[in-house]
Amino acid sequence: MRAVVQRVSASSVVVDGKVTGKTQKGLMVLIGVEQGDTEKDGKYIADKVCGLRIFEDEDEKMNLSVKDVGGTILAVSQFTLLGDVRKGKRPSFTMAEEPEAANNLYMKTVDMMREQGLHVEEGVFRTHMDVEIHNSGPVTILLDSHKLF
Numbered sequence: 001m002r003a004v005v006q007r008v009s010a011s012s013v014v015v016d017g018k019v020t021g022k023t024q025k026g027l028m029v030l031i032g033v034e035q036g037d038t039e040k041d042g043k044y045i046a047d048k049v050c051g052l053r054i055f056e057d058e059d060e061k062m063n064l065s066v067k068d069v070g071g072t073i074l075a076v077s078q079f080t081l082l083g084d085v086r087k088g089k090r091p092s093f094t095m096a097e098e099p100e101a102a103n104n105l106y107m108k109t110v111d112m113m114r115e116q117g118l119h120v121e122e123g124v125f126r127t128h129m130d131v132e133i134h135n136s137g138p139v140t141i142l143l144d145s146h147k148l149f
Helices: 040-051 099-115
Strands: 002-015 017-025 027-030 061-065 072-077 120-124 130-144
Touching: 002 040, 002 072, 017 027, 017 072, 017 120, 027 040, 027 130, 040 099, 040 130, 072 099, 099 120
Parallel strands: 027 072, 072 120
Antiparallel strands: 002 017, 002 027, 002 130
């Protein structure tokens, strides 16, 4: 499972002209589910996201998590994080999980974040979304449950 985590001052998702999820100070998390991923992978991502110390403390050091600052999370499923462009220029998505299993694991991962006491809003699975991200810093962290990076 992969995730792109961005520290944001605001972010939102719009589907068919309607806002389906938004956050102010917090995290924008794009999540891709790979074939073979399990709840263990979801727990790894949820725990990392909720505990990432990427917000500044009073000494301007990144020592605080989204929980510490009272922030929220906007989570969006994004299979294109599994795009492989090592061969050619057109991405291959053969490693992305099939939609139903991917959505189930994505939802379980979001639930695991909520179980840690965080408010999590979402995009809409398998739709075209307009995503607005106000990356604060900018701060962007890449996570991979298989620890490839």
